Amino acid sequence: MFKLRPLGSARRPLSSTATSSNNWRTQSRQRLAVTSAVVAVSVLAYSGLKHTVIKNDSLPPASFKHEYSTEQPKGPRPNSDDTLNTLVWGSNSSQKLLPDNSKSEFIQSPTTAKWLDNVALRDLALHKEYAACVDARGDVYQWGQGGQPSPVLKGQNIVQLQSTDARIYALSSSGKIYTLEVDPMRRSEQDSIARSWWKIGWIWGGEIIGAFQEVVPRTELSWGERFISISAGNDHLLGLTSSGRAFAHPITNSANAYGQLGFRKYDMFSPDSKERIPVELVPRSVADPYAKASPFKRRDSQSGVTSEKTNTAVTFPFCPSIFEIPSLQGIKVSQLVAGGRSSFALTATGRVLGWGANEYGQIGLGDNVTLDTITVPTEVILWRMAQGTQTKCVNVTAGGDLTCFTVERTTQPDTPRSSSTVELLLSGNGQYGSLGNNLYTNAQGSPTRARNVSNLTQYDDATKSLQPITPYSISVSPTGHVLLTLNSNLGRDLLAWGKNYNYELGNGKRSGLAVPTTLNDADGDRFLLRRKKAKEVLDLQGHVWKRDVEVEQKAVAGYNSSAVFWKVST
Numbered sequence: 001m002f003k004l005r006p007l008g009s010a011r012r013p014l015s016s017t018a019t020s021s022n023n024w025r026t027q028s029r030q031r032l033a034v035t036s037a038v039v040a041v042s043v044l045a046y047s048g049l050k051h052t053v054i055k056n057d058s059l060p061p062a063s064f065k066h067e068y069s070t071e072q073p074k075g076p077r078p079n080s081d082d083t084l085n086t087l088v089w090g091s092n093s094s095q096k097l098l099p100d101n102s103k104s105e106f107i108q109s110p111t112t113a114k115w116l117d118n119v120a121l122r123d124l125a126l127h128k129e130y131a132a133c134v135d136a137r138g139d140v141y142q143w144g145q146g147g148q149p150s151p152v153l154k155g156q157n158i159v160q161l162q163s164t165d166a167r168i169y170a171l172s173s174s175g176k177i178y179t180l181e182v183d184p185m186r187r188s189e190q191d192s193i194a195r196s197w198w199k200i201g202w203i204w205g206g207e208i209i210g211a212f213q214e215v216v217p218r219t220e221l222s223w224g225e226r227f228i229s230i231s232a233g234n235d236h237l238l239g240l241t242s243s244g245r246a247f248a249h250p251i252t253n254s255a256n257a258y259g260q261l262g263f264r265k266y267d268m269f270s271p272d273s274k275e276r277i278p279v280e281l282v283p284r285s286v287a288d289p290y291a292k293a294s295p296f297k298r299r300d301s302q303s304g305v306t307s308e309k310t311n312t313a314v315t316f317p318f319c320p321s322i323f324e325i326p327s328l329q330g331i332k333v334s335q336l337v338a339g340g341r342s343s344f345a346l347t348a349t350g351r352v353l354g355w356g357a358n359e360y361g362q363i364g365l366g367d368n369v370t371l372d373t374i375t376v377p378t379e380v381i382l383w384r385m386a387q388g389t390q391t392k393c394v395n396v397t398a399g400g401d402l403t404c405f406t407v408e409r410t411t412q413p414d415t416p417r418s419s420s421t422v423e424l425l426l427s428g429n430g431q432y433g434s435l436g437n438n439l440y441t442n443a444q445g446s447p448t449r450a451r452n453v454s455n456l457t458q459y460d461d462a463t464k465s466l467q468p469i470t471p472y473s474i475s476v477s478p479t480g481h482v483l484l485t486l487n488s489n490l491g492r493d494l495l496a497w498g499k500n501y502n503y504e505l506g507n508g509k510r511s512g513l514a515v516p517t518t519l520n521d522a523d524g525d526r527f528l529l530r531r532k533k534a535k536e537v538l539d540l541q542g543h544v545w546k547r548d549v550e551v552e553q554k555a556v557a558g559y560n561s562s563a564v565f566w567k568v569s570t
Contacts, residue, residue, distance in 0.1 A: 090561030126558020175226025259375030260356030339398035350392025361445025362428030399476030433514030
């Protein structure tokens, strides 16, 4: 131990012990100096990298200003903020995805539609040249072909929307079906036609927003019965009531060209008088059974000349009625779905009936049925010849010439060893890989199993058993691609497959996919659809509709395009 000597005292010679201790102190100071220098260099190096995002570090505070580009990145950022972002991708040729962007014909990957920020919708429809939606307030807006979003139907509390080439159909919360012309010029022209049919819609303040019409059932509904869903094909509309009754409505004179209406004859008001006139829409296969046959078979045996029969459907004005399908009377239907030119009814017992066009086998009657037209509702056989297995269909989705059947199979039902699996079966046109079976098949009459989404199971802690992973929602595009949301304990994955000529699959490529493939977000992670409580939801006028609203993301496959929007619960 060393003692301090008084100032001015004589210096004594150091002993050997003191000398060694002093050397040790010198070496320690040198090591400390070197360590301090290394720490200082490290701090300077880290401060030079202060703008580099390190994955394991915490995120910078909100007030931190980045010096790099602030350009909005493409693709979803699930946990970035509380903003409700609508994502769109695919063909933007008519500006139906981004109305304010006329330069981008294609959107290669999911991109945020800024004009829909913090807007939750009830429904969204992407058609060929236009798009339409129902905002949170229940008002219908339309845009596309260079036009900006504008209201076309207000004050009717709409909950569902269906789009066709010439008309938009809307279902209200009270169960009423409304229709209006797509073309604004034709909407104004219809104001002066058939005044007894039309109801004129108004914006508060006196401005006309167009003429719309209510489609009323020709058969009287029971007390408390109302329409709960609608589904539109190319030329026909199907409607399902709360009592399970099935109705059909002709949109054009081709509404029954393939027998998709389910009936031929009906009556309607004449545009020139108030009297009802009979109308008959005969399917082409009935009007000319030998339309696709050789001239030898088409030869008339009596006259000896070739018979050139054509479809007997006559041109008629718009029909304001919807009619009950006679062959389905007395059958309780739980789901009614329209394909492009076909129709499907899912019964309460889990059986499926299909009718209409069948050139690609889209009805799913098997490879042995080669008829291109099915005029009578016919059962689709989805079960397997396996002993002790119970099969039922739980959902049907159709679009264009493609049909999806969600089938649940239960082995050893009503026993302690009972177990269930869910399969996704598809039939129809698989030219673009839309069948999801890793094959490109032009026609598939026997429903085939889609890969990667069938027979999946997960462990459930509540029941302490394996439970099937089921599709949460399926959207089939009329042009040949499919978006599926798979619901599991880890979240809702978004999968896509099928046609991809216009980047409608959202992977930045134009090559199609023949198997369901998980989409990725901008960071390369799984594209998970979320559900949450939004702080506030805006309508399309920019006004706050409600606060603390339960919303969830929903995927929609439209004509050569796709979108993921926030759907509000109704």
